[in-house]
Amino acid sequence: MSMERFPAAPKRSSDKANSINELAATNPSKTPIQLLHEFGIKTSNPPVYTCEKAEGQAHNPSFTFRVTIGEISCLGEGPSKKVAKHKAADAALNVIRGDANVNLPAAEPIAKDVTKPPANQIQGNPIGSLQELAVQKGWRLPEYFVSQEAGPPHKREFTMSCRVESFVETGSGTSKKVAKKIAAEKLLAKLKSIPADNINISLKKPIGNNPGCTWDSLKNSSGEKINLLKRSALSIPNTDYVKMLTEVAEEQDFRISYMDIEELSVNGQYQCLAELSTNPVTVCHGTGLSCGNAHNDAAHNALQYLKIMAGRK
Known part of the structure:
Protein backbone atom coordinates (compact mmCIF):
# COMPACT_ATOMS: atom_id res chain seq x y z
CA MET A 1 0.00 0.00 0.00
CA SER A 2 1.42 3.31 -1.02
CA MET A 3 1.87 6.05 1.59
CA GLU A 4 1.15 9.69 0.77
CA ARG A 5 3.66 12.21 2.06
CA PHE A 6 2.51 15.50 3.49
CA PRO A 7 4.65 18.63 3.82
CA ALA A 8 6.11 19.29 7.26
CA ALA A 9 3.97 21.45 9.51
CA PRO A 10 5.18 25.03 9.95
CA LYS A 11 7.02 25.90 13.13
CA ARG A 12 4.47 26.76 15.78
CA SER A 13 4.46 29.59 18.28
CA SER A 14 5.01 27.09 21.11
CA ASP A 15 8.17 25.86 19.35
CA LYS A 16 9.47 29.42 19.17
CA ALA A 17 8.62 30.00 22.81
CA ASN A 18 10.42 26.78 23.74
CA SER A 19 13.42 27.94 21.71
CA ILE A 20 13.50 31.21 23.63
CA ASN A 21 13.11 29.38 26.95
CA GLU A 22 15.92 26.98 26.05
CA LEU A 23 18.25 29.87 25.30
CA ALA A 24 17.30 31.53 28.59
CA ALA A 25 17.83 28.29 30.50
CA THR A 26 21.42 27.94 29.29
CA ASN A 27 22.32 31.15 31.10
CA PRO A 28 19.67 32.75 33.36
CA SER A 29 21.69 35.97 33.55
CA LYS A 30 21.29 36.73 29.85
CA THR A 31 19.72 40.09 29.08
CA PRO A 32 16.72 40.50 26.72
CA ILE A 33 19.10 41.93 24.09
CA GLN A 34 21.35 38.86 24.27
CA LEU A 35 18.39 36.44 24.14
CA LEU A 36 16.80 38.16 21.17
CA HIS A 37 20.14 38.33 19.36
CA GLU A 38 20.78 34.60 19.86
CA PHE A 39 17.23 33.79 18.75
CA GLY A 40 17.69 35.99 15.68
CA ILE A 41 20.98 34.31 14.77
CA LYS A 42 19.43 30.88 15.29
CA THR A 43 16.56 31.74 12.94
CA SER A 44 18.79 33.57 10.45
CA ASN A 45 16.91 36.77 11.25
CA PRO A 46 19.09 39.05 13.45
CA PRO A 47 17.30 41.95 15.19
CA VAL A 48 17.83 45.52 14.04
CA TYR A 49 17.68 48.46 16.47
CA THR A 50 16.94 52.05 15.47
CA CYS A 51 16.66 55.15 17.65
CA GLU A 52 13.21 56.68 17.17
CA LYS A 53 13.54 59.57 19.58
CA ALA A 54 16.11 61.25 21.83
CA GLU A 55 14.86 64.11 23.95
CA GLY A 56 15.08 65.72 27.37
CA GLN A 57 17.85 67.68 29.07
CA ALA A 58 21.40 66.46 29.67
CA HIS A 59 20.64 65.50 33.28
CA ASN A 60 17.31 63.84 32.43
CA PRO A 61 17.40 62.35 28.91
CA SER A 62 14.78 60.06 27.38
CA PHE A 63 15.40 57.63 24.51
CA THR A 64 12.99 55.54 22.43
CA PHE A 65 14.35 52.58 20.44
CA ARG A 66 12.60 50.30 17.94
CA VAL A 67 13.68 46.70 17.40
CA THR A 68 12.66 44.87 14.24
CA ILE A 69 12.98 41.10 13.82
CA GLY A 70 11.06 39.53 10.96
CA GLU A 71 7.56 41.01 10.99
CA ILE A 72 7.83 41.99 14.66
CA SER A 73 8.42 45.63 15.50
CA CYS A 74 8.47 46.79 19.13
CA LEU A 75 9.33 49.99 20.96
CA GLY A 76 11.16 50.54 24.23
CA GLU A 77 11.68 53.75 26.20
CA GLY A 78 14.17 54.57 28.96
CA PRO A 79 16.56 57.13 30.49
CA SER A 80 19.48 55.66 28.51
CA LYS A 81 19.96 54.00 25.13
CA LYS A 82 20.82 50.71 26.83
CA VAL A 83 17.64 50.66 28.95
CA ALA A 84 15.47 51.59 25.94
CA LYS A 85 17.01 48.78 23.85
CA HIS A 86 16.49 46.28 26.67
CA LYS A 87 12.81 47.22 26.96
CA ALA A 88 12.31 46.96 23.19
CA ALA A 89 14.00 43.54 23.11
CA ASP A 90 11.91 42.34 26.07
CA ALA A 91 8.70 43.40 24.31
CA ALA A 92 9.76 41.52 21.17
CA LEU A 93 10.49 38.37 23.20
CA ASN A 94 7.03 38.55 24.76
CA VAL A 95 5.47 38.78 21.29
CA ILE A 96 7.46 35.77 20.07
CA ARG A 97 6.41 33.74 23.09
CA GLY A 98 2.72 34.52 22.75
CA ASP A 99 1.87 35.29 19.11
CA ALA A 100 1.07 32.23 16.99
CA ASN A 101 1.00 34.31 13.80
CA VAL A 102 4.56 35.63 14.01
CA ASN A 103 6.27 34.94 10.70
CA LEU A 104 9.85 33.99 11.54
CA PRO A 105 11.73 31.50 9.34
CA ALA A 106 12.64 28.14 10.84
CA ALA A 107 16.13 27.62 12.12
CA GLU A 108 18.72 26.52 9.57
CA PRO A 109 22.16 25.01 10.20
CA ILE A 110 24.71 27.81 10.38
CA ALA A 111 28.45 27.84 10.76
CA LYS A 112 29.73 28.40 14.26
CA ASP A 113 30.89 31.99 14.59
CA VAL A 114 34.25 32.87 16.04
CA THR A 115 33.63 35.77 18.39
CA LYS A 116 35.57 38.84 17.35
CA PRO A 117 36.02 42.06 19.33
CA PRO A 118 33.96 45.01 18.08
CA ALA A 119 35.67 47.25 15.54
CA ASN A 120 35.82 50.11 18.04
CA GLN A 121 37.24 47.98 20.86
CA ILE A 122 40.88 48.76 21.58
CA GLN A 123 43.01 46.07 23.14
CA GLY A 124 44.97 47.02 26.27
CA ASN A 125 45.15 50.54 27.69
CA PRO A 126 46.80 52.86 25.12
CA ILE A 127 45.93 55.97 27.17
CA GLY A 128 47.82 54.68 30.20
CA SER A 129 50.70 53.35 28.07
CA LEU A 130 51.09 56.71 26.32
CA GLN A 131 51.16 58.54 29.64
CA GLU A 132 53.78 56.14 31.00
CA LEU A 133 55.92 56.70 27.89
CA ALA A 134 55.67 60.48 28.29
CA VAL A 135 56.70 60.29 31.96
CA GLN A 136 59.56 57.92 31.13
CA LYS A 137 60.90 60.27 28.42
CA GLY A 138 60.38 63.42 30.48
CA TRP A 139 57.81 64.86 28.04
CA ARG A 140 54.72 66.82 28.94
CA LEU A 141 51.69 64.66 29.67
CA PRO A 142 49.38 63.89 26.70
CA GLU A 143 46.63 66.43 25.99
CA TYR A 144 43.21 65.43 24.62
CA PHE A 145 40.54 67.67 23.11
CA VAL A 146 37.44 67.27 20.95
CA SER A 147 38.18 68.19 17.33
CA GLN A 148 34.76 67.51 15.85
CA GLU A 149 31.24 66.27 16.63
CA ALA A 150 28.99 65.14 13.81
CA GLY A 151 25.86 63.12 13.10
CA PRO A 152 22.30 63.11 14.50
CA PRO A 153 21.73 62.92 18.30
CA HIS A 154 21.14 59.15 18.24
CA LYS A 155 24.22 58.43 16.11
CA ARG A 156 26.95 60.88 17.08
CA GLU A 157 30.47 60.61 15.72
CA PHE A 158 33.27 62.14 17.80
CA THR A 159 36.80 63.01 16.71
CA MET A 160 39.37 63.45 19.48
CA SER A 161 42.89 64.79 19.06
CA CYS A 162 45.80 63.59 21.18
CA ARG A 163 48.95 65.68 21.47
CA VAL A 164 52.32 64.96 23.01
CA GLU A 165 54.67 67.89 22.51
CA SER A 166 54.70 68.50 18.71
CA PHE A 167 53.15 65.14 17.77
CA VAL A 168 49.39 64.96 17.13
CA GLU A 169 47.06 62.13 16.11
CA THR A 170 43.28 61.93 15.87
CA GLY A 171 40.75 59.16 16.45
CA SER A 172 37.04 58.86 15.66
CA GLY A 173 34.33 56.78 17.32
CA THR A 174 30.76 56.64 18.54
CA SER A 175 31.81 58.02 21.94
CA LYS A 176 34.52 60.36 23.20
CA LYS A 177 36.01 57.50 25.20
CA VAL A 178 36.43 55.31 22.11
CA ALA A 179 37.77 58.19 20.00
CA LYS A 180 40.25 59.10 22.76
CA LYS A 181 41.56 55.54 22.96
CA ILE A 182 41.98 55.31 19.17
CA ALA A 183 43.87 58.63 19.07
CA ALA A 184 46.14 57.52 21.93
CA GLU A 185 46.78 54.16 20.26
CA LYS A 186 47.72 55.83 16.95
CA LEU A 187 50.07 58.31 18.62
CA LEU A 188 51.63 55.58 20.75
CA ALA A 189 52.28 53.50 17.63
CA LYS A 190 53.79 56.52 15.85
CA LEU A 191 56.16 57.35 18.71
CA LYS A 192 57.24 53.71 19.05
CA SER A 193 57.92 53.46 15.31
CA ILE A 194 60.37 56.37 15.36
CA PRO A 195 63.94 55.50 16.44
CA ALA A 196 64.73 57.14 19.77
CA ASP A 197 67.62 59.11 18.31
CA ASN A 198 65.35 60.60 15.63
CA ILE A 199 62.65 61.94 17.96
CA ASN A 200 63.31 65.65 18.03
CA ILE A 201 61.24 67.13 20.86
CA SER A 202 62.13 70.58 22.07
CA LEU A 203 61.01 70.80 25.68
CA LYS A 204 60.52 74.25 27.11
CA LYS A 205 62.38 73.56 30.36
CA PRO A 206 63.63 76.16 32.81
CA ILE A 207 67.14 77.40 32.11
CA GLY A 208 69.80 76.92 34.79
CA ASN A 209 68.31 77.23 38.26
CA ASN A 210 65.23 79.10 37.05
Missing part, protein backbone atom coordinates in the same frame (compact mmCIF):
# COMPACT_ATOMS: atom_id res chain seq x y z
CA PRO A 211 62.26 77.14 38.49
CA GLY A 212 59.80 78.49 35.86
CA CYS A 213 56.54 80.25 36.72
CA THR A 214 56.27 80.43 40.53
CA TRP A 215 54.04 82.41 42.88
CA ASP A 216 56.99 84.72 43.60
CA SER A 217 57.55 85.38 39.91
CA LEU A 218 53.84 86.15 39.47
CA LYS A 219 53.84 88.58 42.44
CA ASN A 220 56.94 90.38 41.16
CA SER A 221 56.03 90.35 37.47
CA SER A 222 55.59 93.64 35.63
CA GLY A 223 53.68 91.91 32.83
CA GLU A 224 50.60 93.68 31.47
CA LYS A 225 48.31 90.62 31.55
CA ILE A 226 49.09 89.51 35.11
CA ASN A 227 48.71 93.06 36.44
CA LEU A 228 45.42 93.42 34.57
CA LEU A 229 44.31 90.15 36.19
CA LYS A 230 45.17 91.53 39.65
CA ARG A 231 42.79 94.45 39.00
CA SER A 232 40.03 92.42 37.33
CA ALA A 233 36.84 91.49 39.20
CA LEU A 234 36.43 88.35 37.04
CA SER A 235 32.66 88.77 37.26
CA ILE A 236 31.68 90.16 33.83
CA PRO A 237 29.09 87.86 32.15
CA ASN A 238 29.97 86.12 28.85
CA THR A 239 33.70 86.72 29.28
CA ASP A 240 36.03 84.41 27.34
CA TYR A 241 38.08 83.22 30.32
CA VAL A 242 39.83 80.57 28.23
CA LYS A 243 41.31 83.31 26.05
CA MET A 244 42.22 85.44 29.09
CA LEU A 245 43.99 82.52 30.74
CA THR A 246 45.85 81.71 27.52
CA GLU A 247 47.14 85.30 27.32
CA VAL A 248 48.37 85.15 30.93
CA ALA A 249 50.02 81.78 30.28
CA GLU A 250 51.86 83.08 27.21
CA GLU A 251 53.12 86.10 29.13
CA GLN A 252 54.14 84.16 32.26
CA ASP A 253 55.57 81.17 30.39
CA PHE A 254 53.42 78.23 31.53
CA ARG A 255 51.23 75.74 29.67
CA ILE A 256 47.53 74.89 30.06
CA SER A 257 45.98 71.45 29.51
CA TYR A 258 42.22 70.83 29.56
CA MET A 259 41.16 67.30 30.42
CA ASP A 260 37.52 66.36 29.90
CA ILE A 261 35.93 64.08 32.50
CA GLU A 262 33.72 61.37 30.98
CA GLU A 263 31.19 61.30 33.85
CA LEU A 264 28.65 64.09 34.24
CA SER A 265 28.47 65.97 37.54
CA VAL A 266 25.80 65.18 40.15
CA ASN A 267 23.54 67.83 38.58
CA GLY A 268 24.07 66.50 35.04
CA GLN A 269 26.66 68.99 33.79
CA TYR A 270 29.86 68.39 31.80
CA GLN A 271 33.12 68.46 33.77
CA CYS A 272 36.76 69.14 33.01
CA LEU A 273 40.08 69.89 34.70
CA ALA A 274 42.46 72.69 33.75
CA GLU A 275 46.10 71.88 34.56
CA LEU A 276 48.63 74.73 34.66
CA SER A 277 52.33 73.91 34.48
CA THR A 278 53.17 76.43 37.20
CA ASN A 279 55.58 75.58 40.02
CA PRO A 280 53.87 73.99 41.87
CA VAL A 281 51.38 72.64 39.32
CA THR A 282 47.86 74.11 39.54
CA VAL A 283 44.74 72.04 38.79
CA CYS A 284 41.25 73.59 38.73
CA HIS A 285 37.84 72.03 38.15
CA GLY A 286 35.06 73.38 35.93
CA THR A 287 31.47 72.46 35.02
CA GLY A 288 29.00 73.64 32.40
CA LEU A 289 26.10 72.76 30.10
CA SER A 290 28.63 71.93 27.34
CA CYS A 291 32.30 70.96 27.12
CA GLY A 292 33.13 74.52 26.07
CA ASN A 293 31.29 75.97 29.06
CA ALA A 294 33.10 73.55 31.38
CA HIS A 295 36.46 74.68 29.95
CA ASN A 296 35.50 78.33 30.42
CA ASP A 297 34.46 77.67 34.03
CA ALA A 298 37.73 75.83 34.76
CA ALA A 299 39.68 78.72 33.20
CA HIS A 300 37.72 81.19 35.35
CA ASN A 301 38.54 79.22 38.50
CA ALA A 302 42.21 79.04 37.49
CA LEU A 303 42.31 82.80 36.96
CA GLN A 304 40.72 83.35 40.37
CA TYR A 305 43.44 81.21 41.95
CA LEU A 306 46.26 82.95 40.05
CA LYS A 307 44.86 86.33 41.08
CA ILE A 308 44.85 85.31 44.74
CA MET A 309 48.38 83.87 44.65
CA ALA A 310 49.82 86.76 42.64
CA GLY A 311 48.30 89.34 45.02
CA ARG A 312 49.57 87.77 48.23
CA LYS A 313 51.99 89.87 50.26
